[in-house]
Amino acid sequence: MSKVNITLHVNGDTYSIAVEPWRTLAEVLREDLNLIGTKIGCETGDCGACTVLINGKSVTSCLSLAIESDGKEITTIEGLSTQGDTLHPIQEAFIEEGAIQCGYCTPGMILSAKYLLDRIPEPTESQIRQALSGNLCRCTGYNSIVKAVIAASKKIKLKKPLQN
Amino acid sequence: MTNKQNPDTQQNVIGRSVPRVDAPHKATGKALYTADMKLPGMLYGKLLRSPVPHARILNIDVSKASSLPGVKDVIIGKDTPGIKYGNWRLFPQTQDEFPLAMEKVRFIGDEVAAVAAIDPDIAEEAVGLIRVDYEELPAVFSVDEALAPGAPLIHDEIEELEGNISIDRNIDVGDLEAAFARADLVLDDTFTLHAVSHAYLEPCAVLAQPDTEDRLTLWTSTQTPYIVQCLLASTLGLPENHVRVIKPHVGGGFGGKMELRPWDFCAAFMARRTGRPVKFVLSRTEELATGRRRHAIKIRSKVGFKKDGTLVAKDFEAYLDGGAYNSMGPTATFLCGNFGAMLYRYPAYRYRGYHVYTNNPPAGAMRGFGAPQAMYVSETQMNIAAKELDIDPIDLRLKNAMVTGDAIEGVTKISSAGFVESLQKVAEMSGWKEKHAAMPPNKGMGIGCYSFISGGVFNWFNTPYHFSACEVRAYDDGTVHLLTMASDIGQGSDTILRQILAQSLGISVENIRITSADTTMTPKADLGTWGSRVTLMNGNAILDAARKIKENLAQIVSLKFNLNVIHEIAFADGRVFAKLKPERGISFAEAVAMWVTANRGRELTVRGYYTPRDKGLTTPAYSFGAQVAEIAVDPDTGIVTVEKITTAHDCGTVINPMAVEGQLEGSIQMGLGYVLSEKFVMRDGKTLNTTFLDYKIPSAEDMPQIESCAIETYEPEGPYGAKEAGEGLAIPTAPAVAHAVFEATGYRCKELPITPEKILRATGKLME
Numbered sequence: 001m002s003k004v005n006i007t008l009h010v011n012g013d014t015y016s017i018a019v020e021p022w023r024t025l026a027e028v029l030r031e032d033l034n035l036i037g038t039k040i041g042c043e044t045g046d047c048g049a050c051t052v053l054i055n056g057k058s059v060t061s062c063l064s065l066a067i068e069s070d071g072k073e074i075t076t077i078e079g080l081s082t083q084g085d086t087l088h089p090i091q092e093a094f095i096e097e098g099a100i101q102c103g104y105c106t107p108g109m110i111l112s113a114k115y116l117l118d119r120i121p122e123p124t125e126s127q128i129r130q131a132l133s134g135n136l137c138r139c140t141g142y143n144s145i146v147k148a149v150i151a152a153s154k155k156i157k158l159k160k161p162l163q164n
Numbered sequence: 165m166t167n168k169q170n171p172d173t174q175q176n177v178i179g180r181s182v183p184r185v186d187a188p189h190k191a192t193g194k195a196l197y198t199a200d201m202k203l204p205g206m207l208y209g210k211l212l213r214s215p216v217p218h219a220r221i222l223n224i225d226v227s228k229a230s231s232l233p234g235v236k237d238v239i240i241g242k243d244t245p246g247i248k249y250g251n252w253r254l255f256p257q258t259q260d261e262f263p264l265a266m267e268k269v270r271f272i273g274d275e276v277a278a279v280a281a282i283d284p285d286i287a288e289e290a291v292g293l294i295r296v297d298y299e300e301l302p303a304v305f306s307v308d309e310a311l312a313p314g315a316p317l318i319h320d321e322i323e324e325l326e327g328n329i330s331i332d333r334n335i336d337v338g339d340l341e342a343a344f345a346r347a348d349l350v351l352d353d354t355f356t357l358h359a360v361s362h363a364y365l366e367p368c369a370v371l372a373q374p375d376t377e378d379r380l381t382l383w384t385s386t387q388t389p390y391i392v393q394c395l396l397a398s399t400l401g402l403p404e405n406h407v408r409v410i411k412p413h414v415g416g417g418f419g420g421k422m423e424l425r426p427w428d429f430c431a432a433f434m435a436r437r438t439g440r441p442v443k444f445v446l447s448r449t450e451e452l453a454t455g456r457r458r459h460a461i462k463i464r465s466k467v468g469f470k471k472d473g474t475l476v477a478k479d480f481e482a483y484l485d486g487g488a489y490n491s492m493g494p495t496a497t498f499l500c501g502n503f504g505a506m507l508y509r510y511p512a513y514r515y516r517g518y519h520v521y522t523n524n525p526p527a528g529a530m531r532g533f534g535a536p537q538a539m540y541v542s543e544t545q546m547n548i549a550a551k552e553l554d555i556d557p558i559d560l561r562l563k564n565a566m567v568t569g570d571a572i573e574g575v576t577k578i579s580s581a582g583f584v585e586s587l588q589k590v591a592e593m594s595g596w597k598e599k600h601a602a603m604p605p606n607k608g609m610g611i612g613c614y615s616f617i618s619g620g621v622f623n624w625f626n627t628p629y630h631f632s633a634c635e636v637r638a639y640d641d642g643t644v645h646l647l648t649m650a651s652d653i654g655q656g657s658d659t660i661l662r663q664i665l666a667q668s669l670g671i672s673v674e675n676i677r678i679t680s681a682d683t684t685m686t687p688k689a690d691l692g693t694w695g696s697r698v699t700l701m702n703g704n705a706i707l708d709a710a711r712k713i714k715e716n717l718a719q720i721v722s723l724k725f726n727l728n729v730i731h732e733i734a735f736a737d738g739r740v741f742a743k744l745k746p747e748r749g750i751s752f753a754e755a756v757a758m759w760v761t762a763n764r765g766r767e768l769t770v771r772g773y774y775t776p777r778d779k780g781l782t783t784p785a786y787s788f789g790a791q792v793a794e795i796a797v798d799p800d801t802g803i804v805t806v807e808k809i810t811t812a813h814d815c816g817t818v819i820n821p822m823a824v825e826g827q828l829e830g831s832i833q834m835g836l837g838y839v840l841s842e843k844f845v846m847r848d849g850k851t852l853n854t855t856f857l858d859y860k861i862p863s864a865e866d867m868p869q870i871e872s873c874a875i876e877t878y879e880p881e882g883p884y885g886a887k888e889a890g891e892g893l894a895i896p897t898a899p900a901v902a903h904a905v906f907e908a909t910g911y912r913c914k915e916l917p918i919t920p921e922k923i924l925r926a927t928g929k930l931m932e
Contacts, residue, residue: 036200037193039415041365042448046856049365077193091191095183098822101830102654103190104365104415110191129864136856138363138416139654141829142864144822 011079366415610903835897
């Protein structure tokens, strides 16, 4: 089958590429765009390591075809901190709270956390656990990750300019 | 308990929750794992695996696969040198694997052929075009079947073997018969412990690059670069030094990545044949369907007590389902026996352990190998005995608990033990006495304990080199480079080892660069990450190197300030100075610069080594701990909710509290999976649940509230008094939860895992 021309807006950059229609977004991000921060852990949408944001919503990119993202805005872990080397508050919190061990689930976990905090800036612990339940981790036991999301929520609140 | 504090631990780096040095790279997606790497001209490899559990290979036709456009190489066993390998080099007859099957296949998933092609799709298509004719043989899928008279021989090619038992282990301590005669209560139970997956998030991957002059570089997802280097060289028929193994970031291992694996060999072999880099990345389905797993073990345990709870004897018999190959099974067989005798004082103990071949996928090392099974049995029997003897389960344990100085004759000696303190502390923290006596209906509280090794002593790999080694280079800008084969696989050793070196040299962690691990750069050798050995063993090698650096720099400072010989030279805050006259000193950087000048341009590079000597057969040091689980059972559905886990544990000096907490919480997750939700569903040797949808590891929503306390002992053999915190903690959750389930429902689990169905049957809610 012939390739399809698509345009992906990834982390603020625009890529016009030709892909086979059966390629998953995860594959294309990793193999064609060299954005290897998106990890592949299962290829069946069960582990969440490949989580990215498409138009702001979290998606397991191993179950999403690249052509479905034609024209859409995609955020991968590489695009989370927009200003050079500055870390996003979620990344800072993950580092400080010991929420990272082997690190393989980390990019997906951080993006799921971002999707949660974008919708619910001050989530309860059970909301956090529910929001992260599609992201498997075998190292941390999740508690430090939950702590990190709570800490990130506070950090983001402090950074926001005061209203009126 | 030996609780003397080493004066050095009063300083700043040891005992501090230094954030992981690799965390920023991992948080930003920059950290490179093997699967992330690409090289120009790289080929993609795929494996053909056996679809049958036991068969003779009659013929393999690769012609269609080879002629598929884009395929650059296809190999089968006959194309390879056909050299067997295995981790237990000390006993060559245990080395029972070929990189690709030669005459026979022995389990569903056994590697038969490999393809390298210009893209992964072509490689996969080519694998499907290989035609193999098998003559199927009778197969066995349990220890009982494998040991039955007339059972098919799985390794008929190994002359030393008469049946399917590949290795056995006996321990005999004391007069068993006489001891049992003194018992007032004898328990005799049989337990069936099941196989579970490591379920590390990063599937195995390898990238091999042919080098000039017949040499080879391999990047692989491994815990043991040295073992891979040695065994890859031997299977390729190359000198060890021709093989360079580099460990990139590794996405978890838990024991599942400590061997040479067929894809390592195939990548290397095809890279040499094609002259191009070759990469393999396993799928999750391959991992779950064919990957290594924790041993399923059948254990019969007979244990005797006096009326007052004093243990008198134990007779422990274990049959390990090793699957088709030995892998790390011999070690699991040894450890199961050693740990059957741990935690409590058994005046008489007998162990008979058998590692049995079956046609199941091979089991290997997995977090605690042999110990979680042995201690599930020991701890459950302690809880049964407590009930029978009407003694509180914690009091029964306190009565028999091992203390510093205890020994198992001919096996081991305990140089530090905080077990009694752990039991007392966990009772206090969990409010055991009051709560346990008055649990509401359908709620339960249970206890489980553990002990584990801080690295193994038995040299099964038969390394001629030191068990651990490192190189330390000190530079005139005040920075230091630490080079070691000790492997960070997510547990945080790159951080912990830097903390140990920083503490020892009195410099900051930020001033230490680490290379771990690259077999051409790092000194020979280090056996890698397994058996919770890195902190103690590599930590000691680092202390050895640091001592040599300090001797050299002490000379410089002594000379510069004309210090009286009685002065102690201190290393702290980036300075080298007379301890009692701190003004007489210079910066670490200046000291190194002066040493270089004084030595006419030589660089200050030293090597440090550690090998445990005269430390028995098991380990230089043991961790201990106790854990209480509080659970609720829904009486209608049988579903268990774990509400709280409280742990008190002795890992010696805590080097990094955040890292230890991470090990504890991760262990609880793995322990909960083991006891409640994880199980391979097998049919005739075939693993049926091969995705994370139906192989259920606990999610964030399944985790209980966690409280813990570190009981700090000082381990004399450990660096700054430290011992292990990586594997032992994975042991107590299963017996603690099982005990709590018994208290809530009356169901005593002797066949893991605990399922709602088993509970409902036991409570009469579910009939046949």
